[in-house]
Amino acid sequence: MIRINGQEVGNKQIKLSDYLEDNGYMINRIVIELNGNILQREKYDTTVLYDNDKVEILTFVGGG
Amino acid sequence: MVDIEIQLNGKAITTTAATLYELCNDCNDFNINRIVILNGFQTNENKSLKNGDSVFIIDKGVIPNKAALEDMLMARHTPYVHNKVRTARIAVLGLGGLGSSIAIMLARTGVGTLHLIDFDIVEPSNLNRQQYKIKHLGMSKTEALSQEISEINPYINIITDNVKLTEDNLLNYIKDDSIICEAFDNPDYKAMAVNTILENCIDKYVIASSGMAGLESSNTIKTQKLANKFYLCGDGVTKAQEGCGLMAPRVSICAGHMANMVLRIITEEFSV
Numbered sequence: 529m530i531r532i533n534g535q536e537v538g539n540k541q542i543k544l545s546d547y548l549e550d551n552g553y554m555i556n557r558i559v560i561e562l563n564g565n566i567l568q569r570e571k572y573d574t575t576v577l578y579d580n581d582k583v584e585i586l587t588f589v590g591g592g
Numbered sequence: 593m594v595d596i597e598i599q600l601n602g603k604a605i606t607t608t609a610a611t612l613y614e615l616c617n618d619c620n621d622f623n624i625n626r627i628v629i630l631n632g633f634q635t636n637e638n639k640s641l642k643n644g645d646s647v648f649i650i651d652k653g654v655i656p657n658k659a660a661l662e663d664m665l666m667a668r669h670t671p672y673v674h675n676k677v678r679t680a681r682i683a684v685l686g687l688g689g690l691g692s693s694i695a696i697m698l699a700r701t702g703v704g705t706l707h708l709i710d711f712d713i714v715e716p717s718n719l720n721r722q723q724y725k726i727k728h729l730g731m732s733k734t735e736a737l738s739q740e741i742s743e744i745n746p747y748i749n750i751i752t753d754n755v756k757l758t759e760d761n762l763l764n765y766i767k768d769d770s771i772i773c774e775a776f777d778n779p780d781y782k783a784m785a786v787n788t789i790l791e792n793c794i795d796k797y798v799i800a801s802s803g804m805a806g807l808e809s810s811n812t813i814k815t816q817k818l819a820n821k822f823y824l825c826g827d828g829v830t831k832a833q834e835g836c837g838l839m840a841p842r843v844s845i846c847a848g849h850m851a852n853m854v855l856r857i858i859t860e861e862f863s864v
Contacts, residue, residue: 557779559786561819566790586818588779588786589831591805591838592690 532583544575544583559586599646599671602663613638616649625652632670646671662747669702673859680858681705683769685757685785687712687733689838690801691775692723692740693847694854699741701855705749706741707769708734711756721840757781762788766796771857773850774800777832790822799853803827804846806836813842815849815864823864825849 529536532547544567548555560567561584567575577583593608600607600615609615612628612635629648630639641647648667656664666674680703684691687710695706714728714736728736734752741750753765762785766772774785779802786800803826804813812827826846832838853864 557783559783559790559818564819566787566819566822568791569787584818586802586824588782588800588802589805589829590777590779591803591830591832591843592686592688592775592777592782592801 530577530579530581530583532577533585539579541576541578544577545573547577548572548585553585553587557588559588560584561586596641596643596645598641598644601648601660602666607641609641611638611640612647615641615647626650627652629667632668632673634668665745665747666702673855674702676858676860677702677855678704680771680854681707681769682854683707683709683766683772685709685766685772685774686776686781687722687737688718688775688777689721689840689843690804690847690850691773692733692737693844694773694775694851695737696723696741696744697848697851698854699745699748701851702745703748703854703858705751707751707753707766708737709753709755709757709765710734711754721838721843757785759784759788763792769796771797771799771854773854774798775847775850779831786822790819794821797821797823797857799823799825799850799857801826801846801850803830804842805830805832805838806842807839808842810842810845813845813849815853817862817864823853825853 529539563582595606595608597604597606607615612630627650628635631646648664650664682698682703684695687708695708698706710733712733714724714731714733716729718724723740724736732754734754738750738752757765772789774782776782782800786798789796789798798821802824808827808830816824818824
C-alpha cells in the first residue's frame with residue numbers, strides 16, 4: 529500500500545508528479561519526504577511511487 | 593571549617609562559607625538590598641554551598657560597570673546551558689514577527705552569535721507584532737534589530753546581512769551557521785529555503801514555520817520533528833490572508849516554539 533500524508537492511496541505505482549498535479553499541490557510551496565528522506569526537487573518529475581512507499585507532503589502557508 | 597571552591601560573580605574563589613547567608617555575610621540585608629542567584633536560580637533561602645556552585649550576589653539599584661554587568665547578565669543563565677549557548681551560532685532568515693522575536697529571545701538567553709538576515713525596512717504595519725519601535729521606521733530591519741539586541745545583551749556577536757536570499761545565494765550566506773530558523777512570511781520563500789538547505793547540508797538543523805495567523809486556539813501551535821534535522825513549528829494550516837491577519841500573540845507563541853527548539857538542540861535535546 530502506498531501512503532501519502534497518512535492516507536492509503538492504493539498499491540498501483542503512480543507518478544509523483546501526476547499525484548501532485550491531480551491534487552492541486554503548488555510545487556513552489558511544498559517539501560516532500562519519501563520514506564523518511566527529503567526528496568530533491570529535481571526528482572519530482574521522475575519519481576515513481578511503488579507499493580509500500582510512504583510519502584509526506586508539507587505545504588507551507590504564509591505568515592511570519 | 594572546610595574550604596570549598598565556588599564561582600562568585602563569575603570568578604573562581606575559595607571560601608569557608610557553608611551557606612549563602614554566611615557568604616553574604618549579613619543575612620539581615622539578604623532579601624532587601626540584594627538579589628542572590630544560585631546556579632541560575634534566584635533564591636531567598638539559606639541554601640548550603642558545595643564545590644562547583646555558581647553564586648551571583650547583585651546589589652539592587654546599583655549601575656554596574658561593564659565587566660560586572662556582563663557577569664550579572666550571565667547570572668540567570670543556568671551554568672550548564674550557558675556554556676553551550678555561548679558558543680552557538682544561529683541564523684535567523686527573515687526578521688519579521690517571528691524572526692525579530694526569536695532573535696531577541698536567543699539574545700536574552702545568551703546565544704553567542706546571531707546571524708540576522710533580511711532585506712526589508714521597518715514599516716508602520718510591522719509594529720503590530722514585530723519587535724520594532726517608532727524610532728526604527730525607515731531603518732533596515734537588520735540595523736534596527738541589532739540596536740534593540742545591543743540594548744538587551746551587548747555581549748553577543750551579531751552578524752547582519754541586508755540582502756534578499758535566493759536559491760542561488762542562500763547556501764553561501766549560511767555556510768557557517770549550524771542551526772537555521774526559517775522565519776519568512778512568504779510560503780514560496782519558506783519552501784525554497786527549507787528545500788535548498790535540506791538538499792545540500794546534511795550537518796545543519798532547520799527549524800521552519802507554517803501557520804500562526806489569526807485568533808485560533810493557542811494550543812494548536814506545536815513543534816513537530818519531520819526529519820532527522822528538520823523541525824516545523826506552527827499549526828500548519830492558518831495562513832495570513834484577508835480577514836485573518838498576523839497578530840502578536842500567536843506569532844509570538846510560534847516564535848517561542850522555534851527559539852525553544854533552538855535551545856533544545858544546542859543543549860543536545862533533539863526530541864520535540
